[in-house]
Amino acid sequence: xxxxxxxxxxxxxxxxxxxxxxxxxxxxxxxxxxxxxxxxxxxxxxxxxxxxxxxxxxxxxxxxxxxxxxxxxxxxxxxxxxxxxxxxxxxxxxxxxxxxxxxxxxxxxxxxxxxxxxxxxxxxxxxxxxxxxxxxxxxxxxxxxxxxx
Numbered sequence: 659x660x661x662x663x664x665x666x667x668x669x670x671x672x673x674x675x676x677x678x679x680x681x682x683x684x685x686x687x688x689x690x691x692x693x694x695x696x697x698x699x700x701x702x703x704x705x706x707x708x709x710x711x712x713x714x715x716x717x718x719x720x721x722x723x724x725x726x727x728x729x730x731x732x733x734x735x736x737x738x739x740x741x742x743x744x745x746x747x748x749x750x751x752x753x754x755x756x757x758x759x760x761x762x763x764x765x766x767x768x769x770x771x772x773x774x775x776x777x778x779x780x781x782x783x784x785x786x787x788x789x790x791x792x793x794x795x796x797x798x799x800x801x802x803x804x805x806x807x
Contacts, residue, residue, distance in 0.1 A: 659699040659767075660690040660739040661801040665712050669732050669791035671781040679779040684729030685710075686791050689767060690739025691760045692753050699803035700763065704770040707731065712797050720797075725775055733771060734781035734789060735764045757784055 664686045671679040687707050713722040713729070724731060737760060741749030755763060761783050771778050781787050800807060 659692065659695045659703050659763075659803040661703050661707060662688040662736075662739065663707055663710060663712075663799040663801060664688075664791060665794045665797035666732075667792040667794045669789065671732065671734060671779075672788040672790070673782050673785045678782055679732055681730035681732045681777075681779050683727065683794070684731055684777070685724050686732045686734065686789070688734050688736040688739060689764065690736055691755045691763045691767075692740055693755045693759065694753075695755065695763055695803070697766070700767045700770050702803040703801060704767060704774055706801055708771065708774045710799065712799065724777075728777075730777040730779060731771065731775065732779045732781070733768055734787065735760065735783050 666686050667683055669681050669686045670677050685707065689703065708725060709723045711723050712720050713724065713727050715721040737751060737754040740754035741751055742753065743749040764783055768778065768780055781789070
């Protein structure tokens with residue numbers, strides 16, 4: 659499982675021109691699910707994101723988590739995180755989970771996030787979404803449950 663974690667001032671997800679999810683200060687987490695992911699991978703990503711210390715404390719040191727500041731988390735499924743563009747010009751998505759498998763895993767991942775922290779919003783799975791955000795810092799962290807990077 660892969661995640662792109664962005665510290666934001668605010669973010670919104672739109673589907674067909676309608677805002678379906680909005681958050682204030684917190685994290686936008688884009689989640690890519692592979693065909694090889696398990697409960698262990700989801701647990702790793704959820705735990706890491708909820709406790710990632712990327713918000714400043716009183717001394718301007720990134721020492722606080724989203725939980726510490728009472729922020730929000732917006733989870734968005736994004737299969738393109740498993741796009742492999744090393745060969746040719748068109749990315750291959752062969753490592754991405756099938757839509758049905760990914761839907762089940764994404765729903766389970768949302769459940770795990772909500773067990774760890776209550777302020778969770780989500781995008782719409784397998785929909786054409788427009789994600790609007792104000793990246794704060796900018797701070798962007800890449801996570802991979804297999805620790806490939």
